[in-house]
Amino acid sequence: MNLFADIRTLVTDCLTAMAAEGQLPARLDFANVAVEPPRDAAHGDMATNAAMVLAKPAGVKPRDIANALAPRLAADPRVAEATVAGPGFINLRLAPAVWQGVVATALEFGTDYGRAMAGAGRRVNVEYVSANPTGPLHVGHTRGAVFGDALARLLAFAGWDVTKEYYINDGGAQVEVLARSAYLRYREANGEAVEIPAGLYPGDYLVEVGKALAAEFGDSLMDQPEESWLPDVRDFAIERMMAMIRDDLAALGVTMDVFFSERSLYGTGQIEATLAALEEKDLVYVGELEPPKGKLPEDWEPRPQTLFRSTAYGDDTDRPVRKADGSWTYFAPDIAYHRDKIERGFDLLIDVWGADHGGYVKRMKAAVAALSDNRVELDVKLCQLVKLFKAGEPYKMSKRAGTFVTLRDVVDEVGADVTRFVMLTRKNDAPLDFDFAKALEQSRDNxxxxxxxxxxxxxxxxxxxxxxxxxxxxxxxxxxxxxxxxxxxxxxxxxxxxxxxxxxxxxxxxxxxxxxxxxxxxxxxxxxxxxxxxxxxxxxxxxxxxxxxxxxxxxxxxxxxxxxxxxxxxxxxxxxxxxxx
RNA sequence: GACCCCGUAGCUCAGCAGGAUAGAGCGGUCGCCUCCUAAGCGACAGGUCACAGGUUCGAAUCCUGUCGGGGUCGCCA
Known part of the structure; x- marks a missing residue:
C-alpha cells in the first residue's frame, strides 16, 4: 500500500541481482538505502541514495553503482524514467498508471487506506491526562488529552494494540485537601456560613459536592473530628471529581480503557514488592543525597533516606522513595504502577506529561529499564504550555473554576472538533497559542x-x-x-x-x-x-x-x-x- | 550549579531515517475577481537554519562547546 516501500523493495531486489551477477559484493547491508520524495519535485517522483550509501562498503564509485542500477530500475513497468544525478542520486519518474492506481487503492480500502502493520499487533500502553482528582481539567490537561488520544488512535491505525489509560493521583496529600475543602462546602450546605481558607480549593465546583454530601450524610458529619469523616468525604469527593473529569473528557471525545487508581496500590504490598525487587538488584539503598548545587534550599539539612539508584540508568542523582515521615513519595507508587504496566505485558509504554514534569523523565525511564531489565521501552512525551487568546488579546476567563480556564470552557466556546484540531497544529514540545477567535475563523489561515x-x-x-x-x-x-x-x-x-x-x-x-x-x-x-x-x-x-x-x-x-x-x-x-x- | 526542551523568512511555525537550489500560512508588493464549482485566486520579494568546531561523499537534521529563551531541581503530584 505504501508506494515508497514498494519501490524500495524494487531497489533492493535490483541490488541483490547485481550482487548475484558479481557487480556488487555479496552480503551488503541495505539498511541505509532509502527511497524518498525528493525535496525538489522537479527532480522526479522519488529518489534513492542507494549508490551513495553502498559505495564505501562495496568499494565501488557511487556513479558506477548508479549507472548500473538505473537501467535495472527503468526496466520495471512502474518506472517511467531513472536518471543519475548529482553525486549519485537516482531520480525516478513513475508511470502515471502508478499514481492513478493510488485512487483505485484508496477506493478499495476506504478509510482503511493507509492503515499500517508497523505495530504488528504489539501492545502499547498510552497513559495521558492523569490529572489529580481535585478539580476540573484545565487547558493544559486539554492539550495532553488531545495529544494522547490522537497518539493512541494513530498507533492503533499503525497496527498497534493500544490501551488508553488514566492514572488517578488519589494517594497523596492533595486529596485530603480536597476532602477538607468539600467538607467545608458540606457545612455550607447544612446552613453554615463558611469561608474557604488559603490552601484549600475555593472553586465553585465543590459547592454541589457539598450539597451531595449533605444529601448523603445529612448532618451526621457535623461537628465530628476530622479522623471520623475524612475518609468518607475524601472517597465521596474523589468519585465526584472523577465523574466530572470523565464527563469533561467525554465532551472532548476522549474515552479511556483503564482508570488506574494510585490509592489501589496502597495496602496491597505492591509498592513494597516493587521496591524489594529493586533492592534485590541493589538498586534501593539508604543513603544521603548531596544538596543541589547553586540554589541551596533554605531548609536543607542532610539526612539519610531510602533512595532508588536511578543513576545506574542514566539519571543525574539517586531519587528518594520515602518522605521524612516514612510515607511514600509520589515516585514510589508510580514505580509500582509502571511495574504493573510492565507485568500486564506491554511491549511499549508511553506517558504523556506536562512540560513541568520534565525533570521526572529520567528517573521514570530508569525505573522502567530496571524493572523490565531493559526489555520495555518507556517514551515520555512532554506537552508544552497553551496560551489562550481571543482575537489576539490574552484570555483568562473561567466560568467554573474561578482562577483558570477549564477544558469545558474551551469545548463550550469552540467545540470539540476545533479544540482537538487546533491542539494538534503544533508539535507537542512547542508552546501553543490558542486563539478562540481564529479557531472559528473561516479562512485559509485557519x-x-x-x-x-x-x-x-x-x-x-x-x-x-x-x-x-x-x-x-x-x-x-x-x-x-x-x-x-x-x-x-x-x-x-x-x-x-x-x-x-x-x-x-x-x-x-x-x-x-x-x-x-x-x-x-x-x-x-x-x-x-x-x-x-x-x-x-x-x-x-x-x-x-x-x-x-x-x-x-x-x-x-x-x-x-x-x-x-x-x-x-x-x-x-x-x-x-x-x-x- | 546541574538536567530537559527550544532557537529556521518581518511574525507564527513545518522540515519526513543525514540528501540535491531549506518550505507553508500570515504580513509586504503586484496582478486577477463581467466567466465560474460556497465564504476569493494567482505571482513575486523575503534565509549566514543562534554561533563555533567535529563526524560524513553530503548536516537545519547527528556529536561537542558557547550564547540566548523557557521549564525543573529531597520530604508537591
Missing amino acids: PVWYVQYANARTHSVFRAAEEKGAGVAEESLKGADLTLLGHPAELALLRKIAEWPRLVETAAQHHEPHRIAFYLYDLASEFHALWNRGQDEPGLRIVQPEDPAASRARLAMALAVRVVISAGLGILGVTPASEMK
Missing part, C-alpha cells in the same frame, strides 16, 4: 476550517454533479477509467494521496500525531488548488457534463481525497464535515 472545507467540497461536488445531470453513485466509481487522470495538477494531487500510507508510518514511528494535521492541510491545499484552477479552466473541473468518463475519473479522485481526509481526521478524533454551515 487549518481546521481549510481542511473541513476541502472535505465538504468532496461531498458538494457529488451534489453538483447530480444537478448537472452527471450524477453517479459513489459505489460505482471503482470501475472508473483512471487513466484519464493525466493532467499535471491532477497528478500532483495523486502524489499527495500516495504519500498518506508513508506518512502514517513515520508519524506513528515518531509518536507525533501533529504530522497528520500538517499533512491534511497540505492535502487540502492541493485539492483546493486544483479546484480553483477549474475556475479559470473549465476543462479542469471535476464535473464534465459532456464527458461522463472524465467526470467519473475525477469524482473517483475526489472520493479518494475524502477517504484520506476522513481517515486522517479520524486519527485526530475530529468529525469530518460534509458541508460547511
Whole structure:
C-alpha cells in the first residue's frame, strides 16, 4: 500500500541481482538505502541514495553503482524514467498508471487506506491526562488529552494494540485537601456560613459536592473530628471529581480503557514488592543525597533516606522513595504502577506529561529499564504550555473554576472538533497559542476550517454533479477509467494521496500525531488548488457534463481525497464535515 | 550549579531515517475577481537554519562547546 516501500523493495531486489551477477559484493547491508520524495519535485517522483550509501562498503564509485542500477530500475513497468544525478542520486519518474492506481487503492480500502502493520499487533500502553482528582481539567490537561488520544488512535491505525489509560493521583496529600475543602462546602450546605481558607480549593465546583454530601450524610458529619469523616468525604469527593473529569473528557471525545487508581496500590504490598525487587538488584539503598548545587534550599539539612539508584540508568542523582515521615513519595507508587504496566505485558509504554514534569523523565525511564531489565521501552512525551487568546488579546476567563480556564470552557466556546484540531497544529514540545477567535475563523489561515472545507467540497461536488445531470453513485466509481487522470495538477494531487500510507508510518514511528494535521492541510491545499484552477479552466473541473468518463475519473479522485481526509481526521478524533454551515 | 526542551523568512511555525537550489500560512508588493464549482485566486520579494568546531561523499537534521529563551531541581503530584 505504501508506494515508497514498494519501490524500495524494487531497489533492493535490483541490488541483490547485481550482487548475484558479481557487480556488487555479496552480503551488503541495505539498511541505509532509502527511497524518498525528493525535496525538489522537479527532480522526479522519488529518489534513492542507494549508490551513495553502498559505495564505501562495496568499494565501488557511487556513479558506477548508479549507472548500473538505473537501467535495472527503468526496466520495471512502474518506472517511467531513472536518471543519475548529482553525486549519485537516482531520480525516478513513475508511470502515471502508478499514481492513478493510488485512487483505485484508496477506493478499495476506504478509510482503511493507509492503515499500517508497523505495530504488528504489539501492545502499547498510552497513559495521558492523569490529572489529580481535585478539580476540573484545565487547558493544559486539554492539550495532553488531545495529544494522547490522537497518539493512541494513530498507533492503533499503525497496527498497534493500544490501551488508553488514566492514572488517578488519589494517594497523596492533595486529596485530603480536597476532602477538607468539600467538607467545608458540606457545612455550607447544612446552613453554615463558611469561608474557604488559603490552601484549600475555593472553586465553585465543590459547592454541589457539598450539597451531595449533605444529601448523603445529612448532618451526621457535623461537628465530628476530622479522623471520623475524612475518609468518607475524601472517597465521596474523589468519585465526584472523577465523574466530572470523565464527563469533561467525554465532551472532548476522549474515552479511556483503564482508570488506574494510585490509592489501589496502597495496602496491597505492591509498592513494597516493587521496591524489594529493586533492592534485590541493589538498586534501593539508604543513603544521603548531596544538596543541589547553586540554589541551596533554605531548609536543607542532610539526612539519610531510602533512595532508588536511578543513576545506574542514566539519571543525574539517586531519587528518594520515602518522605521524612516514612510515607511514600509520589515516585514510589508510580514505580509500582509502571511495574504493573510492565507485568500486564506491554511491549511499549508511553506517558504523556506536562512540560513541568520534565525533570521526572529520567528517573521514570530508569525505573522502567530496571524493572523490565531493559526489555520495555518507556517514551515520555512532554506537552508544552497553551496560551489562550481571543482575537489576539490574552484570555483568562473561567466560568467554573474561578482562577483558570477549564477544558469545558474551551469545548463550550469552540467545540470539540476545533479544540482537538487546533491542539494538534503544533508539535507537542512547542508552546501553543490558542486563539478562540481564529479557531472559528473561516479562512485559509485557519487549518481546521481549510481542511473541513476541502472535505465538504468532496461531498458538494457529488451534489453538483447530480444537478448537472452527471450524477453517479459513489459505489460505482471503482470501475472508473483512471487513466484519464493525466493532467499535471491532477497528478500532483495523486502524489499527495500516495504519500498518506508513508506518512502514517513515520508519524506513528515518531509518536507525533501533529504530522497528520500538517499533512491534511497540505492535502487540502492541493485539492483546493486544483479546484480553483477549474475556475479559470473549465476543462479542469471535476464535473464534465459532456464527458461522463472524465467526470467519473475525477469524482473517483475526489472520493479518494475524502477517504484520506476522513481517515486522517479520524486519527485526530475530529468529525469530518460534509458541508460547511 | 546541574538536567530537559527550544532557537529556521518581518511574525507564527513545518522540515519526513543525514540528501540535491531549506518550505507553508500570515504580513509586504503586484496582478486577477463581467466567466465560474460556497465564504476569493494567482505571482513575486523575503534565509549566514543562534554561533563555533567535529563526524560524513553530503548536516537545519547527528556529536561537542558557547550564547540566548523557557521549564525543573529531597520530604508537591
